[in-house]
Amino acid sequence: MSISTDTDHRPGGGAPPAGGGDPLRVLVAHNRYQVRGGEDAAVARDLAAMERAGCAVEAVFLDNEAIDSAPARLRAALAATHAPDGIARVMAAARRFRPDVVHVHNFFPLLSPGIHAAARAAGHATVQTLHNYRLVCANAFLMRDGAPCERCVTGSPYQAVRFACYRGSRIGSLAVARMIDHHRRAGTWRRDVDRFVALTPFARERFVAAGVPAAKIRIRPNGLADPGPPPDGPRRGLLFVGRLSPEKGVLVLADAAASAGMRVTAIGEGPLAGALAGHPDLDLVGARSPAEVQAAMGRAAALVVPSLWYEGLPMVVAEAYAAGTPVVASRIGALADLVADGATGLLAAPGDAGDLARALARIAADPASAAAMGRAARTVYEREWREDVTTRALLDIYRDAVAARSADASLASTGS
Numbered sequence: 001m002s003i004s005t006d007t008d009h010r011p012g013g014g015a016p017p018a019g020g021g022d023p024l025r026v027l028v029a030h031n032r033y034q035v036r037g038g039e040d041a042a043v044a045r046d047l048a049a050m051e052r053a054g055c056a057v058e059a060v061f062l063d064n065e066a067i068d069s070a071p072a073r074l075r076a077a078l079a080a081t082h083a084p085d086g087i088a089r090v091m092a093a094a095r096r097f098r099p100d101v102v103h104v105h106n107f108f109p110l111l112s113p114g115i116h117a118a119a120r121a122a123g124h125a126t127v128q129t130l131h132n133y134r135l136v137c138a139n140a141f142l143m144r145d146g147a148p149c150e151r152c153v154t155g156s157p158y159q160a161v162r163f164a165c166y167r168g169s170r171i172g173s174l175a176v177a178r179m180i181d182h183h184r185r186a187g188t189w190r191r192d193v194d195r196f197v198a199l200t201p202f203a204r205e206r207f208v209a210a211g212v213p214a215a216k217i218r219i220r221p222n223g224l225a226d227p228g229p230p231p232d233g234p235r236r237g238l239l240f241v242g243r244l245s246p247e248k249g250v251l252v253l254a255d256a257a258a259s260a261g262m263r264v265t266a267i268g269e270g271p272l273a274g275a276l277a278g279h280p281d282l283d284l285v286g287a288r289s290p291a292e293v294q295a296a297m298g299r300a301a302a303l304v305v306p307s308l309w310y311e312g313l314p315m316v317v318a319e320a321y322a323a324g325t326p327v328v329a330s331r332i333g334a335l336a337d338l339v340a341d342g343a344t345g346l347l348a349a350p351g352d353a354g355d356l357a358r359a360l361a362r363i364a365a366d367p368a369s370a371a372a373m374g375r376a377a378r379t380v381y382e383r384e385w386r387e388d389v390t391t392r393a394l395l396d397i398y399r400d401a402v403a404a405r406s407a408d409a410s411l412a413s414t415g416s
Helices: 038-052 070-079 084-097 115-121 159-163 170-186 188-192 201-209 250-260 290-299 315-322 353-365 367-385 387-414
Strands: 004-010 025-032 056-063 101-104 125-130 195-198 217-219 238-241 264-267 282-286 302-305 327-330 345-348
Touching (some): 025 038, 025 084, 038 056, 038 387, 070 170, 084 115, 101 387, 115 125, 115 188, 125 387, 159 170, 195 387, 201 217, 217 387, 238 250, 238 290, 250 282, 250 353, 302 315, 302 353, 345 353, 353 367, 367 387
Parallel strands (some): 025 056, 025 101, 101 125, 195 217, 238 264, 238 302, 264 282
Antiparallel strands (some): 004 056
16 A cells, blocks of 8 residues: 655744754644544644744645555554554655654554554654544444443454444454554653653543653643634524534434523534524524635624534534633533633533423523623633644653653663
């Protein structure tokens, strides 16, 4: 199977590096998805932000375009434990570019966790962003049969074979479980990664439970460029933005909207679009451009995120906060970290249409309180999610990784 690799060289310049000192040289490695999604967008934003911060940046992208059939997916999964071709391509770029840090985002299936050992052997500090749960879960979502599942967090990853967790295939699940088990037993995550980036406190807890060293994990959300001050004027209506799929809780949202007698505008596409078409309380408008989504955020009284699974870091929450819009979300996983109940939005029991309906009714019944929560949400965005804030945090993590790598090298050279 051929591997498509793109190398994007960004020489840096312009602004001095945040925090002073020599410009950091960062090699980013990312296995892009066939359908571009949130992780791909986050990587692109970070590359641009690092360049603006004065770093010298090069990116190596591996693409899944050749994985276009069930046999191809199986072959990729079987090779994912080591993926020598992908590692060789990244290390060729590292030899030419001579980075201080090799920052890995998605490594599956064309790169593999083995990239960290190769990078460290060449003297580079390494960082791994934990966008999803692939380190411990064959399907990467800690989800099974429409509900959260943590069997493999502390247990054997081979349980995924029993439930065919990877794309409904037991053979494919065996291949991915083998990758997880191999790198867990080999000590890849303890030995070969200098720093991990978790997106939320909840995610950090799950990875610590799975055996990732707590001392190496830093929490840093994905950044979002400031769209400007939130619009003035009254807010009207409720908004959902996301994939129309069961795990996103859209069926629960439909029931809650009907119970509350409130109409919800739904932006997005997905497998439930047909089933929800014509629903009297949902206005399905399909996909919209980022500018249109931003405008809709600025008009809405609240954004609704009724998910039934452990979201990684849904950027729609950051977008809502940036727009000064409160969020009504399920009290599950990272969402319970991101939404302060009664302060930046409201939380409802996941899967409970009645509880969600009560929360939606509170927004409608008290516009002043909703507006106050929106102002608080904007403050949180400015403090934690704004791009300059998250870029400084990322550069601090890089310097921390470089210092740790240097200390390890010094210990090794003295035989301590």
